[in-house]
Amino acid sequence: MKKLCITTISILGTCLLSTYANAASFDCKKTVSWVEKTVCESPELSKLDDAMAEKYKSNLVTSSDYEDSKAFKDRLIANQRTWLNFQRDTCKSEECLIREYKEYSEEQTNYSVSWNFSDELSPSDLPSKNAFGKFSQKSQISIYNSGTQRWEDSGEATNTVSIHSVANKPYLSIIDGVLIFTNAHTCDLGESKAIWSENHWVINDDQPDKTVELRLYPALYKGQTQLLLRDMDDQYRRLHCGMRGYFDGIILEREVR
Template structure:
């Protein structure tokens, strides 16, 4: 009887030491943020988080074995940090987290994620004031010189995106901007209507044979509100900017906080 009692105590002790029954890629007993606690509380999210971590580790270990491999790994780690900051950690619902994890793991977009009943959103569901404004980034422009067969720096250019509020409709915005790329190729975003979708603005341009979706994720990063651009499946720039315009993953800083 004593042995049985000791075994029972041991099992109970183990259960008490582990608050969460689900397994994630991190120690759930040290979960501090809402996102971490939600991941640990949900069996589905715990499995997705573990799958995300495994994929990240495999891809990081598959860095090319040459002299720039360190630079490759540094960029890969920075991209992971960007995904966590702007996409995963800005979610406020399980549905949002599931979408972000699945898109990361499956490397395919889940379209149509905008709110269906925007007029019924609560204040906590709406974008904050920092999700509006002018965002910009200064970048170096290079042009290929066919004579010397080299890329030559031609100076700096300022990429800008402005997100304007719409009166009496806080879930809507008008987004415009101009982005400049390699070979001084310019992409004008025009004036596009955007809908707030849990943690980002989304601009949809559905075509008969494809979906072009451009997302704008605002987040506090390094003490300043910044904006991540995500060109889902690389379709928006193909449709509007040509093959030379590439801006997926671009991060712009809000000019006035």
């Protein structure tokens, strides 16, 4: 039951905050982080948080319909943790949070807002030193042998993405890297210019008829700085990968020198 509010501006505001605080997917009385406090204090974000929680619960319920339901459920849980750590919890503005929540709940891409001039950014808006460097991931590569009609292990490959700083332009980087997948299909980033956008790097490789965007989210995860790749609308892969190559969802760990 909602509390009865006296119709004064101050108390009405307090009552509205209390109503929306109860709508969040976590206990607003126990918030610690800036992100959680912001979600609890914002009516729009509180509703979006509700929508996110409902979608996640619904996905968990329907996971039992799949043949390998346990593996599917485990993947859903892992993807949720990744979204929270790399995307939601790295935001520093309400606008950033709204974008991340809307993309999660509505499955519709809201393309990044990037800055081209450093004087538009405060020091807290700029990427940290851990957002630069070499990130890597080891993976086993299999190749199909048409003669024996079997998959054969061809050994271990190291996928790498390097983010290089640009002198006097802290909001800008040059990113290169090569990822190798099954049957030696590759994804090559070449040397791409990336611009910092609130909580991630964004590479735009737009085509005449569509927007092509690859995001790279750095975050502290499991005690190490790691990098999540998000291929918005799966368009970047189509331009830069072989048949079975992909970018979306890959996590690489920052190498410490």
